[in-house]
Amino acid sequence: VNAIDTSCAHLRVPTLLTDLYQFTMAYAYWRSGRHNEPAVFELFFRDNPFGGGFSLFSGMHDCLLFLQSFRFTDEDVEYLRSVLPPATDPAFFLFLRELDCSGVTLHSVPEGTVVFARVPLMEVSGPLAVVQLLETSLLCLVNYASLVCSNAARFRLAAGSRRKLLEMGLRRAQGPDGGLTASRYTYVGGFDMTSNVQAGFLFGIPVAGTMAHSYVTSFSSLEEVWPQVMAANGDHDNIDLISLTKGWLGRVCELLGAESGKIHEGELAAFLSYAIAYPHNFLPVIDSYSVTCSGLLNFCAVALSLFELEYSPLGVRLDSGDLCRQSVEVRHVFRLCSEQFSIPAFQSLLIVGTNNISEYSMAELNKKENEIDVVGVGTHLVTCTRQPSLGCVYKLVEVRGSPRMKFSEDPEKSTVPGRKAVYRMLDTEGHPFLDLLCLCEEPAPKACVAVRCHPVVGNKTCQSITPSQVSCLRLEVYTKGQVSLLDPVQHTHTSQPEDDWPPL
Amino acid sequence: VNAIDTSCAHLRVPTLLTDLYQFTMAYAYWRSGRHNEPAVFELFFRDNPFGGGFSLFSGMHDCLLFLQSFRFTDEDVEYLRSVLPPATDPAFFLFLRELDCSGVTLHSVPEGTVVFARVPLMEVSGPLAVVQLLETSLLCLVNYASLVCSNAARFRLAAGSRRKLLEMGLRRAQGPDGGLTASRYTYVGGFDMTSNVQAGFLFGIPVAGTMAHSYVTSFSSLEEVWPQVMAANGDHDNIDLISLTKGWLGRVCELLGAESGKIHEGELAAFLSYAIAYPHNFLPVIDSYSVTCSGLLNFCAVALSLFELEYSPLGVRLDSGDLCRQSVEVRHVFRLCSEQFSIPAFQSLLIVGTNNISEYSMAELNKKENEIDVVGVGTHLVTCTRQPSLGCVYKLVEVRGSPRMKFSEDPEKSTVPGRKAVYRMLDTEGHPFLDLLCLCEEPAPKACVAVRCHPVVGNKTCQSITPSQVSCLRLEVYTKGQVSLLDPVQHTHTSQPEDDWPPL
Known part of the structure; x- marks a missing residue:
């Protein structure tokens, strides 16, 4: 928690990013001289998410940054003056201007811990007006981080430990920061890597990705490939890659009994261009036109050329249709090529599947025959479609050493008093x-x-x-305005990155 | 779009906040000399959200800010160098360092427009590598803004034009920025106000809110009320408010045949303290213990005191249980007090309802007898529980003047070629x-x-x-790197703020 982090935190969670009633309450406390009474709030959720039996707690580090940066600027205070009732005593704004978290202490479950409903995960103690003002921001920071981390853990449990999991939900997330939070905490929850570059930059998460359909469809003919030559790995003599690949394409078509007339030349051009750019990292998306009639054949031809030039292509990505059925067909073709052309590595090329994967369809992968090595998950993971909110609450349990309780017309909304x-x-x-x-x-x-x-x-x-x-x-992580314990994130990764991972 | 806005935009949507494959593709384009080929992408969604017949388009202003601030820093480029394959030509990083949107033109539907599935809402044209790099960020900015704006419009349609709608979902939003985006675009979609102070500060949205249960439960006795006196409106002579209110409480209990023994003294103390702080803005939450046995009686006593002192209390908030039934009971009591004590305004005090309102329960309000004037909505509104993602896509339709098309194993994923x-x-x-x-x-x-x-x-x-x-x-809103049209947001508000609004 250094100065730079704190300044960024303030931009991410401005001190005004809270509910107006926190200020009207703070004023009423201040007006009656109660603002410095020692108070204790508890943060918890009432039901385990996704109809399941657990949650992973996350968001503590973000809360610490928020506490560290909690201050009102002159501009903030002027805005508050303009929206609070005219009756507000001007001295209250001077009080706000001086406010910070120097009187606040936070006990928290460590990041990434398995937790359960109704257990107080954080205890926030300090002056009544200050700990009240913190409510909305702390809830906002814990709610989604814990939810998406728990969701990731459920995807990991559904996937088993063998498959690699890639988070790729940024474009479908609930805003830019939602996407970044998702990348960060799905990694904590058991994913192996993310497509999100900023998450890699900020949090050191392995990043992965190769190409989209637009890349493939942007090519229409082999004339667009440039340069058309390439040297073998470790060599300097250029070889005509187009002729080489055309030769391999003919042999592949013959092997598989495929019609060369249905092969899309633009797709072959796209694959070749990518292979020339990144000969060590060739993993194209092969369903821009037709997997069996074009994409798979083009892939095999380019991959065989790369093997001949002593590079190691990585594999393919499937992005539509029945991923299981197609992966079996693709693996079958990989095995045929491996055997026919005596390239053992060909049969174990990676197959990546990405097509609207849910927790349910992830679990289905364990029941249906398939050859998918890596699964990319977006929308259902990051937006938590099954239950897009965790419902954490922040309840007063003690003031001036005396327990506090709320009853409710809804019995489950009643609170358990006392620290x-x-x-x-x-x-x-x-x-x-x-x-x-x-x-x-x-x-x-x-x-x-x-x-x-x-x-x-x-x-x-x-x-x-x-x-x-x-x-x-719980541990005491913030003591009277100072971070007192910054525990390491407890990663729940069931698999470890290999040397050749991520596939780039 | 001034300099300050743009600098904030860069912090909200850093240029690295995108998928890694945008960079690998950009490199492959650059490597084959195609990066400056003129290309056209279209942004659209495939299905109207929430099983409905329309969407409201939003997010264009955020996209303009993003385009204006699109630049890679030295630090960005160094990070990219560390994650892209070692084979990447160093000259590519110099190319990235110089990149901006000066070659990009954007046609867009105006903010807040009613739009439909499969209609291209944005057209992004410019150099192939650049418009490819913009994909993820533009999608991220449009997807959630349009989704939550559409959701708000559906809540507004379900509520009818009479009721005031308050957005109060920040604590349950998918991250801080998700909460801010929700406040901003639910206002565009037809909400009247927000609890989110930062949204008020940044976007001028009316803010509202008074107190939470924690405020009520923090009080335990009348001794905590301070000062215990108050002057009548426009007067300077202090009156003993505690005695005055106790007198009114006795009369209210008599009128309603209520037992004074079940009344919670701490709640009365909380209401009195708030009334002393904000005598013109008294709107307490009345279900912290029991609406009929305590909260409503305490409210009436304090409100009658305020009327006697020539202030105008605002009303009450109900936050649990059967809101419709309770609102009818509350209105009945308001009418009895109005008649008994000859205060016409008492019968038309506001009743605010907030309890996990969904679009469905909002529509139910029109079928069941109730007296709710204002509805506060949180979780279901901001996280869009019915469908938490819109599913916008960004598809290449033209390169160098020639149309481009993607076929797919899923027929609905095929694209319509051409600009x-x-x-x-x-x-x-x-x-x-x-x-x-x-x-x-x-x-x-x-x-x-x-x-x-x-x-x-x-x-x-x-x-x-x-x-x-x-x-x-669509209109041309961004022309070769310059904002060319900043149209006003099209508000779909069906009701206008009144003079005494928001209730603070």
Whole structure:
């Protein structure tokens, strides 16, 4: 959390990016002299998202940056003066101008932790008016980060550990910052890489991508290929790549019994141009016209030329139609070429699938025969179509040491009063099996000592449980205006990048 | 579009906030000498959102700011050098460093226009490599802005023109910028105001809001009210407000046959403190404990005190339970007080309803008896739960004057080749009835002259139609690197702010 980060944070989350009622309430607190009373708020969500059993908590680092940069400028205060009622005492604006988070302390679950509904994930304590003013921004920062991180984890669980997962949702995200947040936290949630360059730049996430259909359709003839020559890997003598590839195309058509008349010359030109530009990184999209009649044949011809020139093409991308069926056909052709032309590596070229993948269709990949190595996911991942909001809330639980509670016409909206400690209980194998909420003043549970507890859901009968280990779920990460602990992000990656990854 | 705006735009949409494949394609174009070939892309969506019949187009201004600020910094280029394949020619990075949108021209539908699926809403023309590089950012800026604007319009249609609509979704939005974009474009789509202060600051949208439950629950006794006195409107003599209100509370309980024992003293203290702070702007949330047993009684007592002191309280907010039923009960009590205490204005106090309102529940308000004057909408509005992405695409239609087309394994993903003109045909009453796509070189249709056309959906038989008026749907808004037309936003507001609005 350095100065540069903080200044950017202020631009991303301006201190005015909050609800007006935070200011009217702050004024009423100030007017009655209560603004500095010590208060405690808790942040939690009421239901696990996506009809599932867990969530991944995220957004803590963004919250720390926000707290660090929390200040009102003269311009902010002048605007507030123009929208708050004329009755507002001018001294209140001087008070706002001096406000910062130097009295605020934050306890938080570490980034990337598996968490559950109704467990307080953050505790924000400090002067009543200040911790009230923080509400909307903290909710905004945690809500979407945790939601999209949880969504990514569900995609990862559905995909299994073998497949590589690429996040590519920027264009469909809810605004530019939504896209950047998605790239950042889907990586935390288990994705391997992103198409988002700015996310790579800011967060060091591996970036990937090769070409779109527009690249392919921009070519119409082999005359557009330039240069038309290329040297073999490590060599300097140029070889006529067009003739070489035409030769391979003939052999491929013969092998597969394909009609050369249906092959799109523009597509071949596009593939050749790309191969000349990036001979080590050839992975074209092959369904701009027809996979079986054109794209696959053109790919094989160019890839065989590259192999002959001692380069290693990477594979293909399929972007429409039945990805499973097509991947099987493509792999079959790869195996035929591998055998026919004695190129072992040809059979294990990558097949990337991208076509409106949902969590459901990701899970289907494990049931249907397919040869897809890498899956790119966009819309359903980043916008969380199944449930596009997590519904975190921020509730007052204590003022001046005395507990606070809200009742409600909707019973589930009632709150649990008092400042709490949250313990994660682990079994003999080190697996967490229960999160225990106590009041702060209650003694902490101890390993191997039975403790009686009341479940908040299901059978509410009092139970006795004995943990093998006990850990505090939350850590004090911000103490009286200073970042006190910046824990590393807990990555849930089930697969590690290989040396030749990302495919570029 | 001034210098300050542009510098902010660059921070919101950094030029690297795009997909990596835009750079690999740009390099391949550059490598084959094709980067400056004149190219034309079209931006459109394939299906009207929310299962409906229309969308509102939005995001054009953001696109203009992005085009104006499109430049790569040295730091950007160094990062790209680190992630593009080592084979990339170093001269390409010099080319990127010099790149801008001075060769780009944009035709766009004006902000806020009603538009339909498959009609090209933007046409982006310029050097092939540049207009390719713009794809992801333009899509990202148009997709969500248009989606949330359309969603707001549907809420407005469901609400009818009478009710005031407040957007209050920031805390549930997909990131801070998602929340700001939502506030901005739901206003364009027909909302009256927002809770989002930054949106008010940046875009001049009326802001509103008074208090949350935390404000109410932070009070526990009347001793926390300070000062406990208040002068009548326009007067200087302080009156003991606590005694005054206790007197009114007794009369209200008597009138309604209510038990004073169930009244929450902390809630009364909260209402009094707020009334003292903002006597002209009293609109508390009344369901923190129980509307009928506490909140409504406390409100009436404080509101009657304010009326006696010649202030005008505004009304109440209901935030849980059956809003319709409760609003009827509340209005009934308002009428009783109005009559009993001879205060005509009491019966027409505002009732604000906020409780997870969806488009469906908004429409239900017109079928069920209720007395809700203002509806606040959050989650369902800003995250567009029914369909959280619009699915705009950006397709190449022409290169060097020659049309381009993509076929696809999914027939609906095939594109219509060639650069087009789009005409909106109006009937004798001035209502639009058809959008006509022609190739640019075709003659424009003329008013009162029959033209033959092929519907793209439904009955595809050729039809003859005769418009009474013809207008161009798109305007040239950006010409060779310069903003050439900044048209006013077309507000679709069905109601105008009143003098006493927003309620603060």
